Amino acid sequence: MPEINILEAIRQAIDEMMALDERVFVLGEDVGVRGGVFRVTEGLLDKYPGRVIDAPLAESGIVGACVGAAMNDTLPIAEIQFADFIAPAFNQIVQEAARIHYRSNGDWTMPLVIRAPYGGGIHGALYHSQSIEAFFAHVPGLKVVAPATPYDAKGLLKSAIENPNPVLFLEHKKTYRLIKGVVPDDDYRVPIGEADVKRPGEDLSVFAYGLMLHYCMEAARLLATEGVSVEVVDLRTLRPLDTGAILASVRRTSKALVVHEDNLTGGFGGEIAALIGEHAFEHLDAPVMRLGGPDVPAMPFAKPLEDAFMPSPAKIAAAMRRLAAY
Amino acid sequence: MAVSMKNTSQGVGSAANTDIAPAVMRDMFRSMLLARALDERMWLLNRAGKAPFVISCQGHEAAQVGAAFALDHTKDFTLPYYRGLGTVLVMGMTPAEVMLALFARAADPSSGGRQMPAHYSSRRLRIVTQSSPVGTQIPHAAGIALAEQIRGGDAVAWTSFGEGTTSQGDFHEGINFAAVHQLPVIFQCENNEYAISVPQKMQMAVKSVAERGAAYGIPGVSVDGTDVLAMYEATRRAVERARAGDGPTLIEARVVRLTAHSSDDNDRAYRSQQELRAMRQHDPIARFATYLHEHDLISEDEERDMRQVIAAEVDSATDLAERAPLPEPETLYDHVYAP
Numbered sequence: 001m002p003e004i005n006i007l008e009a010i011r012q013a014i015d016e017m018m019a020l021d022e023r024v025f026v027l028g029e030d031v032g033v034r035g036g037v038f039r040v041t042e043g044l045l046d047k048y049p050g051r052v053i054d055a056p057l058a059e060s061g062i063v064g065a066c067v068g069a070a071m072n073d074t075l076p077i078a079e080i081q082f083a084d085f086i087a088p089a090f091n092q093i094v095q096e097a098a099r100i101h102y103r104s105n106g107d108w109t110m111p112l113v114i115r116a117p118y119g120g121g122i123h124g125a126l127y128h129s130q131s132i133e134a135f136f137a138h139v140p141g142l143k144v145v146a147p148a149t150p151y152d153a154k155g156l157l158k159s160a161i162e163n164p165n166p167v168l169f170l171e172h173k174k175t176y177r178l179i180k181g182v183v184p185d186d187d188y189r190v191p192i193g194e195a196d197v198k199r200p201g202e203d204l205s206v207f208a209y210g211l212m213l214h215y216c217m218e219a220a221r222l223l224a225t226e227g228v229s230v231e232v233v234d235l236r237t238l239r240p241l242d243t244g245a246i247l248a249s250v251r252r253t254s255k256a257l258v259v260h261e262d263n264l265t266g267g268f269g270g271e272i273a274a275l276i277g278e279h280a281f282e283h284l285d286a287p288v289m290r291l292g293g294p295d296v297p298a299m300p301f302a303k304p305l306e307d308a309f310m311p312s313p314a315k316i317a318a319a320m321r322r323l324a325a326y
Numbered sequence: 327m328a329v330s331m332k333n334t335s336q337g338v339g340s341a342a343n344t345d346i347a348p349a350v351m352r353d354m355f356r357s358m359l360l361a362r363a364l365d366e367r368m369w370l371l372n373r374a375g376k377a378p379f380v381i382s383c384q385g386h387e388a389a390q391v392g393a394a395f396a397l398d399h400t401k402d403f404t405l406p407y408y409r410g411l412g413t414v415l416v417m418g419m420t421p422a423e424v425m426l427a428l429f430a431r432a433a434d435p436s437s438g439g440r441q442m443p444a445h446y447s448s449r450r451l452r453i454v455t456q457s458s459p460v461g462t463q464i465p466h467a468a469g470i471a472l473a474e475q476i477r478g479g480d481a482v483a484w485t486s487f488g489e490g491t492t493s494q495g496d497f498h499e500g501i502n503f504a505a506v507h508q509l510p511v512i513f514q515c516e517n518n519e520y521a522i523s524v525p526q527k528m529q530m531a532v533k534s535v536a537e538r539g540a541a542y543g544i545p546g547v548s549v550d551g552t553d554v555l556a557m558y559e560a561t562r563r564a565v566e567r568a569r570a571g572d573g574p575t576l577i578e579a580r581v582v583r584l585t586a587h588s589s590d591d592n593d594r595a596y597r598s599q600q601e602l603r604a605m606r607q608h609d610p611i612a613r614f615a616t617y618l619h620e621h622d623l624i625s626e627d628e629e630r631d632m633r634q635v636i637a638a639e640v641d642s643a644t645d646l647a648e649r650a651p652l653p654e655p656e657t658l659y660d661h662v663y664a665p
């Protein structure tokens with residue numbers, strides 16, 4: 001089985017689903033001839049003419065058109081070029097896509113995937129680096145997925161395309177070419193809503209997703225050399241959240257750290273901390289810790305500022321040591 | 327719109343190729359009467375304290391009925407806005423179904439009592455669920471048409487909205503998308519000159535919404551929206567264009583808003599008595615009635631019988647809906663996600 005990167009895994013998922021079902025199509029900016037600014041859809045226009053469509057530069061229109069198409073027996077994949085540009089589509093995602101099934105009392109369904117490259121550490125500055133999950137993970141009716149490995153990315157995207165609900169599919173752009181992994185040739189799925197223990201451990205549990213999952217793995221390997229056994233749980237899906245897996249891990253290790261790149265206040269880590277506080281309080285040997293981006297409006301361009309913003313394996317390792325020593 | 331102080335039939339049908347069969351004209355008239363009668367009943371129920379909210383189609387009936395008669399009810403999609411009572415009745419929604427929504431009953435087909443009244447929906451009838459932030463349905467219509475193009479079907483998507491909505495970004499994004507891809511969509515702007523209290527001149531610097539068509543490279547036609555035959559004819563042409571693959575059309579239906587914005591509004595606060603009186607002279611139903619009588623297309627007896635049948639229909643719809651059960655509290659959690 002070959003090793004591929006996340007970008008290739010996502011392209012394979014789209015390609016195979018387009019081959020499998022003629023109702024699948026892609027709509028976004030530069031997705032056609034150019035194959036997307038990250039090359040995710042490269043080559044797909046030639047294979048599927050008329051089903052990889054360059055949209056006018058208007059995110060609300062892209063998502064809105066896909067919402068309509070999803071109600072007329074197609075399976076649209078909307079590409080938002082950078083997650084930072086999703087704000088104009090907020091209303092179409094939150095008040096339309098996420099509510100259409102509910103507000104029609106189950107009459108209409110919304111089999112829609114919205115792919116959005118997010119995250120920083122790539123010199124993208126304020127408007128090409130953002131993490132947007134907290135805004136959308138708040139929304140019932142929407143599913144929010146954030147894979148960290150090629151295997152998960154491919155299997156989760158296939159599940160998302162087949163799912164009758166709107167799925168926001170978050171792709172950490174720094175992982176696109178950085179993270180490689182073995183992906184089997186068979187037509188497998190990874191179910192939405194299931195976390196995955198990427199590294200079992202005894203002393204503390206760390207919860208992360210996307211790029212931070214890999215930084216946590218690196219920090220956990222370092223801590224192992226210091227005699228601390230860290231369990232790393234890849235959330236993979238933020239909504240619906242795999243609460244069972246989170247609580248099971250904390251009940252085993254009695255300590256919890258949540259790591260995300262998004263800024264801390266009102267971030268997704270708060271939800272996990274609250275969940276653990278409410279349902280595993282008696283198992284805790286330490287307060288639940290959170291490590292997130294700083295509460296500044298967004299990630300600056302200059303390298304020292306970007307580095308200061310980004311959580312790193314070193315910063316995560318330091319947090320793990322503090323928690324282990326508590 | 328012709329400036330006239332009387333509900334004459336002057337001009338009715340003059341923009342139309344009036345080879346429409348008399349029976350079809352009577353059906354149109356019947357649909358307009360039904361929409362009006364239901365709407366008036368809803369206001370009575372509101373003032374009697376039985377219905378918390380009403381938003382009207384009064385004054386828009388000809389625009390909605392004329393357009394909907396030009397659609398194929400077996401395959402076309404409609405995405406009406408909250409004034410679209412006339413639209414949904416022609417597309418097949420029943421008065422009882424409309425009343426079930428007014429009373430927020432469990433059996434309301436639009437939303438099971440979840441949405442405010444007038445947020446019409448029926449998957450079976452291809453009436454697409456709508457929200458309250460205006461204009462979001464415009465890109466949806468483009469997307470439905472895009473899906474139709476991808477799947478090789480020949481249904482058209484028809485959507486309606488008020489002139490205030492033309493200020494929204496989704497109006498621009500939806501029409502532009504449909505124009506770029508030459509999609510089979512009909513955009514019907516029902517211009518009643520007011521967005522709640524804000525007059526047209528505060529929404530746009532152009533005199534007519536139809537002028538905007540040129541900006542998208544599509545036909546923009548301004549039609550007397552109180553003339554049901556003119557609306558039918560304009561929509562028929564747009565449907566023909568759409569089905570032939572020639573792309574979308576923007577139709578501006580110039581109508582009157584005969585009521586306040588909603589049951590929670592008082593339009594006397596921003597419209598003069600003189601204006602309100604003048605507007606009454608453009609009642610589309612009175613105009614069409616006069617036309618039908620002048621052309622011997624309906625007799626006094628036939629009209630009276632028609633109105634009686636409709637009144638009975640509205641009575642029984644009201645009774646049925648009022649007696650129907652409300653949703654059970656535990657259903658609050660149903661349909662958050664599709665299985």
